[in-house]
Amino acid sequence: MLEHPLKARSRRRTPILVACGLSLGLTVLAASPASAEPTVTSTTLTATPSVTVGDAVTVDLGLAGATGVYAYEVTLTFDPELLTYAPGTETGPAGGFDTIKTGDGTLTLVHSRLGTSPSLTGDLTAAVGLTAVDDGDATVSAAVTLVDSDGTSTQTSPAPAAVEIAAVAVEPTPGPTPEPTPTPDPTAAPTTPAPSATPEATPTPGGTGSTPPSGGAGTVPGATPDNPLASTGFGAATLVLVAAAATAAGVVLRRRSAGAR
Template structure:
């Protein structure tokens, strides 16, 4: 009876220990993310900042991930200094021509991310007119048990960049055209000058007529005197 009891106890202990050893393997599973989204503004002007956000709407045990985003370097320029993550951990950015790779991982015994999660926010500077497509072409997600999940299909977002319009310069001063003043009339009006001239000529004519009459009268008197003298001489003879 004692031997049977020890055998039963050993069997139960073996089964219990086996279940403990198999528990981590049974609980190991890849992370979940939901449908990854990539958001970017629809339009911007050349010279403006373009902010792009990658999100996982339904994460489960998301411990680490890498994301590769492609873009057109002729239209936008990546700004590495403006990259940010909303969760604690280790971050790294690796840029190449036309693409950039983001890496994020939790540290130590930190639990994996759960629920709606912003994976990364990054920015570009619009360089010139055109349409740029941001494409999350590759991504790998890792759980806290090192199980992985790869992105099933590329995720894209597009932004149209319009050429900047130079503002119309404001004139520094406005020239004011002053009306030309009417010439100021000076001196004697034309009518007065005419009347004055006419009057002078009239006066001059009048003076000449008087002197003419006086001269004629004097000549007549002189002639009359001569006649009287001759008559007296005739009588005396």
Template sequence: MPETIPSGRRRRARTRALALLTAALAVFGGSLALAPAAHAATGVTVTAPGAVTAGDTVTVTVAAEAGADLFAYDLTLGYDPTLLAFAAGSETYPTGGYGAVTESSGTVTFTNTRLGTSPGLAGTHDLVTFSFTAVGSGSATISVDDGTFLDSASASQPLPEAVTTTVEIAAAPVTPSPTPAPGAPGAGAPAAGEGAADDAAASDPAGNSAGSLATTGGDVVMWIVVGAAGVGLLALGVVLMVRRRRAEVEA
């Protein structure tokens, strides 16, 4: 009967890949040169938009043919910090693992390892996707300069070769400030209605404003209406009186 390996022992065997990678990075400054593993990773690619405008987000993806058993890896990318700014927290990795980022001026390093019972990656995978912000204009080169790939047995393989991509960043368009048209408010000419209001104020010796004149006109109209109502009542009284006298005569 085959021996059953406890799950705790399997976890320790898998997670030692991360411990080995971390220790080796500390000793060799981020570059490992151990015996190559034939099935860790080959054919690394880096992709990004070909053209953007300053201020845009630049999404970058590093992918690789993972072979049959890619359990941990680290990737160091270079970029021009005068043209690109790394967006911290934008990175995503394959599910089932743990990732970490180390950033310095002009470089950013991504480290990832599988955890627990997660199997090593097999086939083509996006190893990391992250974002820059375009902060200048020009040709921005993004390069995968260094990398290390480990299988679940901790055998290591270095990056086969450096790969690059270039993003053309156009300057952000400048929006000119609007120029006021001649005669428009703010161009030295009085706003519409200002001259008329001044003339009305000057022609009123009592100093009444246009609003006061409008109120006065309303008062006149009101008195005209009241007067018309009084005349109508008076005429109605005369008509009633004439009808009453006529009725008395006929009686």
């Protein structure tokens, strides 16, 4: 039985089309470019420019215009006598995994995407904190490595950042406050007491109404104005005796005078 000429021609063309399709697919795959290296248009590094000993220093890394970045590694270098790492201060893009490794004056921050997460594109930022431990002029440098999903890497280094660290101002210790000198109270002038009135003597019966001073020498009790001799110590009896003695003496003298004749 003779086959229809059209069907026979169609069967002969099918293997040819399959072969042509495979050849075209291989050609397209061969012409596909390899994955591009991760790139950024610019990289910047900034830090708190001026601090005092004991203050925090924030270091910021900026990756502008990133494409094909699946992971990055940032190594910071600084003077360990002036700056130290502040644990738990690092930050990075969301949706990834961050690890940090510290050394003497170095700090390495690694960020990586998880599983089948897409690569990072656009402007990226990362940050880490340091602490100023002594005064001086510090410099922070960074070396950045970008990695794509195939492990291809690109390195870049931004300009270093300067940090001026001032010493803590020491306030002078105040000296003891002198106590105020007490002001003496004004002394009142002494008041001269007024002379007291001399008390009047109580009149003595038979006297003149005045009491002679006690303890006076030669005072004879009973002396009155009517008998002034009493105040001299001569009483009436004494005068009588004196007069009698004088009379007797006169008699004796007259007798002697008469006998002499």
